[in-house]
Amino acid sequence: MPIIEVDHLTKEYQLGHLTSLKETALNAMRRLTFQTVQQRERFKALDDVSFSIEEGEVVGIIGHNGAGKSTLLKHLANISKPTKGKVTVRGSVAPLIEVGAGVHPELTGRENIFLNGAILGIPKKIIKQKLDEIIEFSELEQFIDTPVKKYSSGMQVKLGFSIATTMEADILIVDEVLAVGDLMFQQKCIERMESLIKKQGRTVLIVGHNIRQLERICSRVILLDHGKISKDGNPSEVCGVFFREAQDRTLIRHTHIEGLITPQKDAGVLRVLQVEIVDDNGESAKYASFHDPLTFKVIFEINTELIRPEVVIGVHTSDFVHILSVSNALPDIRPDLKIGKYVLTCQLSDIPIRPGSYNLRLAFLDQHRNMLWYAENIMPINIVAGRFNITRLPEVGLIDVPANWSFNIH
């Protein structure tokens, strides 16, 4: 028997706020006189969602902001009630929905452990037994008798997470908590989650935006889109779909036109009118393909004469890791430019960057390498698998270089 059953779950919220007294009175009058009442606009946060989860499954729930992920978790944790449909949960639930919900700033860390434990329904006896373990895990030995209001926000979350994961429930519901604390603590959290999942065979539901982490931990992933399940199944497959959808969405802007972004540096001598990537025929392209040539086209205008300018074009990830840059200084193609409008094209003969969504940066420098114009995040560059049969393998690295292999008998 499935441990969680969600049957045609629909949740509607009314938009807008409490109406005025006059409006309420008028509506009551209309109801009494059988006239139609002006209904407030309704919003379907979840729309006819059905699925079931077996014991021991680790299910990730992904989707863009507002897709209904948190609403779904709230129903599973019995915090909200469905408008229509049914949710059956067979077993105790530990809701780690935003850990630290019950942490009170005036109480000390130790006092908060007991309070939070009680809120989560952990018997006092068990908390007492595990007190040392909780304190040790939270790395807050030194501060445990200090009021929580004096903690840093990271310390507060550490405390919350340590308490919540001690709870022995059949089902763990986790909402974005893995993105807490510093890197070391994050690592510890993930290890703890994995031990809860693998060793103790608990059923876990995780909501998050860190798709890579979810793909790693989960045995199944559900993709929500505008309150509906758009895909449910194998993690890498579903994450792949989500990733492509996200890519398609960012594709809407594949040309940069002046005015869309503010350059970080602008000496006022030139204007970048247009930036795009073009295909072999010189047409504006939406994608670039892995291990294929890529051509950038930049249209710019200068209002003073530039002697031997340098142009740098670079690609970076969405978190600003600069992957590569090319400059016209290396082949030393640096003509003097008179006042006027120019079209610059730059062809990379082979893109070694693995499929994914990246971004473009662009710099103009004068002959003494003084920055004239610089901007990052100019426009997204989507690299697709092209003639290679791979989807997205971030764990193997961002760059692929040709390699020669051979096997010989020693």
Next chain:
Amino acid sequence: MLKIAVNLFKYRELIAALAWKNIIVRYKQAYLGIVWAVLKPVMLMLIFTLVRSFVGIESDNLPYPLLTFAALLPWIFFQESASEGVISVTSNAPLVKKIYFPREVFPLTAMVTKIVELTISFIILAAMMFYYKIIPTIYALWVPVIIFYTMVVALTISFFGAAMNVYYRDVSQALPVALSLLMYGSPIMYPLSLVRKTLVEEQAAGVWSNDLYSLYVLNPLAGIIDSFQKVLLKGLPPDWNVILPGLILTIMVLPFSYLFFKRAESWFADVI
């Protein structure tokens, strides 16, 4: 009723922890700490005593400060439990939104918290009785029953009020006004015997007198305060004629109040 008791037992650890938190948080950064809890009844007692020295109120042959303090003790317990109970759900909005447990834990906790302050008031009352050399009789055993009845009355208001307050915050604004009106409608500044004398014996309000008296004792607090004074200070059994109207009203309203709360509960997280 039974369900409340069951939940009270099942979630006793949570209620205890939350009540303990409330008390700690309230007094942690206050230099005088828990002294503030007793200041309110003591101040009111002093003011009433002062007022009485001008206007003259009968006090059933008992020292007036003692009589009025014995009235203030259950009254303040009721008043504080009810007003804390009404805001208990809204003031715990972060918890309501994130973790599920039966929501009646909040009004119950508000009431349990007040028991601590009640205990301190009892100590003061005992000291005053010692000072005035009043020895409690066997009827003092009624005190726990009366306090329990006070809790039930406070909960009746808390459940309905707390649920309404989630939807309409007007409730928490209106309640203090209503409660301070009720204070003058309860035998606190003056003894109940005075009301009875004026209305029943002297028929001071003409033909309305008997009805007005019935209305007066419909207020459960009239019965509570009167019996409390009777069993503790006068060594008399409680007067059922005064208690029954209010008790019947409470018993009739409580189930509706509780059901209303339980029905509204499902939408707390969405509305709050």
